[in-house]
Amino acid sequence: MTVFEAYSKEDVIEELKHSAVNAYISTEANILAEHKNDPNGVGDADGDLLAYVEVTNKDDIKGVLKVARKYHIPVIPQTTATSTVSGSDAEAGGIMLSMVRMNHILEIDQEDLLAVVEPGVINNDLNEAAKKVGMFYAPDPGSRPISAIGGNASTNAGGMSTVKYGATRDSVLGLTVILADGRELKLGGRTYKQAFGYDLTHLFVGSEGTLGIITEITVKLFPVPLGQAVMGLAFFDSMTVLSNAVTEIRASGVYPAMLEALDARTVNALDRYEGTHYAENNEAMLIFKLDVGSEDALKVVEKILVKFNGNNITVTSNEEKMAEITKLRQDMLPAVFKGQNHVMEDMAVPLSKLAPMMDYIQEVATKLDVPVFTAGHAGDGNVHPTLTWSLEEKEVPEKIVQALELMFKKTLELGGTISGEHAVGMLKNQWVNTELGDEVDMLQHQIKSLLDPMNILNPKRKIN
Structure with missing residues (x-):
């Protein structure tokens, strides 16, 4: 033609x-x-x-x-x-x-407990700057050293601290957004309470760049807690037993700042990557943190760990050792990804369904003979099974696709979501109607059409 x-x-x-x-x-x-x-x-x-x-x-x-x-x-x-x-x-x-070069911390305000940043500011850079004046930035997506606040806000990233401090949305007070037609919006502000007008601020948080371009973000900061923080490790017979222990810790009145789970296969990968020897336990690992490590709270946690036959329990308040444990969790991805094709998934289920979900993931892995490395933010029901296959295979193997479909359907059956914190992107947009239903699917398209009628902003992402 x-x-x-x-x-x-x-x-x-x-x-x-x-x-x-x-x-x-x-x-x-x-x-x-x-x-x-x-x-x-x-x-x-x-x-x-x-x-x-x-x-x-x-x-x-x-x-x-x-x-x-x-x-x-x-x-x-x-x-x-x-x-x-x-x-x-x-x-x-x-x-x-x-916007990688829009990476300036514009303000850190100790009195108002907030910071104003450009979208390219690295999460960890903001946290380190806040720590210099006795505060910290809570959302820690696990990719803290490499991910930026703009991307965190666009995807409503969660992570290791969500169990206590919530996801990125819970720390965003205000945004500056440029719409597709060039209009610049100032949304939210500097107050911790905002009830005037529709909550447009949080419409854009998690919108994945499909509704507007975020150019400035105002976020909460927290004072560094008084008292001595503690971190620890414990090992369990299986991820299912670990999940049951975590559920009881969450209901105990202790407010942990981190409850991270890694299965035995993932611990083995970390050992190879780090040169450590945790896999000698041949069991699932729990990493826990209390950022206010009172003696009573620690006793409660330890009692629950023992109740569920947790073993090789270690606890430390040493800053260097705590940093080593945190790095262990942060290095989980490169350890698993190294030398193989991979897809890391991101399902979240109600806390009471975490153990059944762990059982099902293992069942699918065994049934389809698929290598699955399961880790996750156990404290908030967020599971990250990573499925791997040979670098020699250029296309995603059919059994990998089948395994993911089964896991997605089980997640929805248990009342969960197939995107807890990684967003939808192009990878999952065909599942929008399945998870949210016809009416919500239609409403999302109407909102998109209103704010971006020419469909130029990140098309094919978030909604199909």
Whole structure:
């Protein structure tokens, strides 16, 4: 079919350069290829990018959106590209809009207990800056050293501290957002209570860049708790027994800051990666933390661990040893991912259903003969089974797909969700109707159409 083109790629790029004058803009093939897929995803890019653009200010973002509207070009927002669900994989002919250089901590306010940051600020950098003045930033998605606050907000990232402090949404007070049509919205604010108007702030938290571009985030900070924090390890016969112990700890009146579970296969992978010897226990590992380690609270936890036959229980208040334990959990992903293809899943179930879910994951792994490394944030019912296969297999094996489908269906059957904290991306958008139902699915599309009628913002993500 003959197509009479009204403009060329060169025309678009030239206009892009005039509209985003301070941005770094690349059309080099190697640069576009480098940013085509999220490194931790499964490679769902459906074509090559038109341009990769790094912006440093809001005017350049508006300029990029102006060009995108004129030429109907998809815009894929991105910070550090740590998505595991293809949240910022390339869209054919699209513009990758990176805010990695918008990485300034604009304010830390000790009196108001908050910080104001740009989207490219690394989670751990904010936390370290807050610690210098006696505060901390609570949301710790496990990727704290590498993920950015903008991406955390866009996906409503959870993580290791959710059991006590909630997910990212629970720490967001306000946002500045640029809509697809270029309007700039100031949402929320600096107060801990806000009841005026619709809660648009939290509409954008978790929207995965499909409704607007987040350019500034105001978040809660907490004072560092008084008293001595403690961390510990305990080992159990199985993830199911560990889950039952965790459920009782959660109901005990103790408010742990971390309850992390790793199955024996994952502990083995960590040993190989770290040079440690935890796998000698040949059991599931629980990592727990009390950020106010009172003697009474610790006694309660230890009593419950013993009740469920927890063994090799160790507790420490030494800062270096606690950092080593935390790093152990943070290194779980590279330890499991190393040398093999992988997909890490993210289901969450009611606390009472955590043990049955653990049983089912093992049942599926055995039935289909699929290697599954199961870990998760046991304290909030969030499970991360990672399924692996040989690097020699370029396509995802059918039994991997089948195993995931079975796990997803079981999760929904137990009253859970198939995306606890990693978002939907392109990996799970076909499940929206199945999990949320026809009416909610339709409403989500209506909201998207209202705020982004030309469907240029991160298309194919979040909703199908």
